[in-house]
Amino acid sequence: GAGVSQSPRYKVAKRGQDVALRCDPISGHVSLFWYQQALGQGPEFLTYFQNEAQLDKSGLPSDRFFAERPEGSVSTLKIQRTQQEDSAVYLCASSLLEGANSPLHFGNGTRLTVT
Amino acid sequence: AQSVAQPEDQVNVAEGNPLTVKCTYSVSGNPYLFWYVQYPNRGLQFLLKYITGDNLVKGSYGFEAEFNKSQTSFHLKKPSALVSDSALYFCAVRDMDSSYKLIFGSGTRLLVRP
Secondary structure, eight states, X not given: OOSOEEEOSEEEEOTTOXXXXXXXXXXXXXXXXXXXXXXXXXXXXXXXXXXXXXXEOTTOOSTTEEEEOTTSSOEEEEESSXXXXXOEEEEEEEESXXXXXXXXXXXXXXXXXXX | OOEEEOOOSEEEEETTSOEEEXXXXXXXXXXXXXXXXXXXXXOEEEEEEEOSSOSEEEOGGGOEEEEETTTTEEEEEESSOOGGGOEEEEEEEXXXXXXXXXXXXXXXXXXXXX
């Protein structure tokens, strides 16, 4: 497909479980972003990769959140010991270039529900 | 620090009427501004951007936005609304200090009634 692909589409986890969310960016896109969107809110930045380098992780809410992009393509967002406040939609976005001009292309997100 | 504000939680218009969704920004330096639309259970779709140049920017689906430096605003407009335009709209500014990430407003729900 031509767009950003995220899986799974929906994830239900019991409190305390670990989860892994996958993002396949558009092929060739250098920049990759993860966002967290709570119900009725705007997306909040979590972390940013340029190729395989994680250049900004200032938005990760705690050390339970970890992201990687080992080969500069697919990225995984991992949440350890999930809590109810982690329930949200997690959006991945990629852009062709690094820089202000390059629009972000978003996936459809993974809706995480922690029970 | 960069930020945007969307003062309206919801905008209601009748089909065929013009629509405006408001956005104001606060940046240090030149603003890089964007509008995105989100349909239910979908990701965000890019509508348009302002980087430099003409204050009136044209985008997808007949939308346009007017950049006003003196009022620090970037309002989204469309001359004639469609029912299918009903969605959640987000204004965003590019963070020029760090990673070029987008910083989003809280969103405005547009409801176009037939």
